[in-house]
Amino acid sequence: MKSTRAAIRYAKALLLESVEKNSVEETYNDMILVKKTFADNIELRHMADSLVIKNSIKRSTLNLIFKDAGNLCLSLINVLFENNRMNLIDIIAEKYLRLYKDFKGIQSATVTSAVPINEEIEREILETISKLTNKKTTLIKNVDKSLIGGFVLRLGDIQYNASFKNKLKNIKQEFNNNTNLSII
Numbered sequence: 239m240k241s242t243r244a245a246i247r248y249a250k251a252l253l254l255e256s257v258e259k260n261s262v263e264e265t266y267n268d269m270i271l272v273k274k275t276f277a278d279n280i281e282l283r284h285m286a287d288s289l290v291i292k293n294s295i296k297r298s299t300l301n302l303i304f305k306d307a308g309n310l311c312l313s314l315i316n317v318l319f320e321n322n323r324m325n326l327i328d329i330i331a332e333k334y335l336r337l338y339k340d341f342k343g344i345q346s347a348t349v350t351s352a353v354p355i356n357e358e359i360e361r362e363i364l365e366t367i368s369k370l371t372n373k374k375t376t377l378i379k380n381v382d383k384s385l386i387g388g389f390v391l392r393l394g395d396i397q398y399n400a401s402f403k404n405k406l407k408n409i410k411q412e413f414n415n416n417t418n419l420s421i422i
Contacts (some may be wrong), residue, residue, distance in 0.1 A: 242333070245326045249333035250313070253341060256310055266338050268304070268311040269331040275303065276328035287325045339363045345373045350380040351389040352401070367393060 256265040276283055285291055285299065297319040318324050333421055341346065347367055351356065355363075361379055367375045371393075382390075386402040 241326065242329060243332050244282065244327040245325065248318070248323070252310060252330065253333055253337045255313075257341075260312065261308060261310060262338065262341070264308045265310050266335070268307040269334045272331040273302065273328060273335065276331070280353055283328065286327060293319050293322060293324055300324070300327065319395075329414065343373050344376060345371065345393065345401050346376050346378060347391060347393040348378040348380060349389055349391050350382050350385065352381070352383055352385040352387050354381055355389075356380060363391070387420070398400045 249335075252265065252269075253262070254263045261355045282303075286287055286296060288296075297315060301312060304315065310336075314330065315327065316325075318327055318330075343368075347363070349360075349363060360379070364375050375393075383402060386406070388401040388403075388405070389403075390401055391398045
């Protein structure tokens, strides 16, 4: 089982070090690369998790894969090698990306709609969220045809469900609660 608490500690240390060395953006780009590389290569994930493969081989492999990355990324690989925590590298990258967004005052919102939203609606959503939260917001767009129409907006722990599917579900519950009839 992976230790997310340890990953958060490493990510915080990496952010502090990147701030100190004035390489926050470079480290951010490196962590995006690490996360994407691990997401795209399941074999790499298995290698990092393996108890059979020696850590020295893992370190050599990761140093070769990320040879173009910045010094802090390579230092992270070496620290993880020394502490026998090579399996945490992709989780650390994910945690670093979240900490970076907090550090920069950027938040992510996810909007799921029945059809792709156009740029004008996207701009209106971003403006409204930014006015309400006083933070810069990036929007992740998803399409889910089962919503029938409308949208579901998720910002952190808050979710606003304005989908037709949800409205129909609520109407069905009202009928079931207020009458003896049931709708199938």
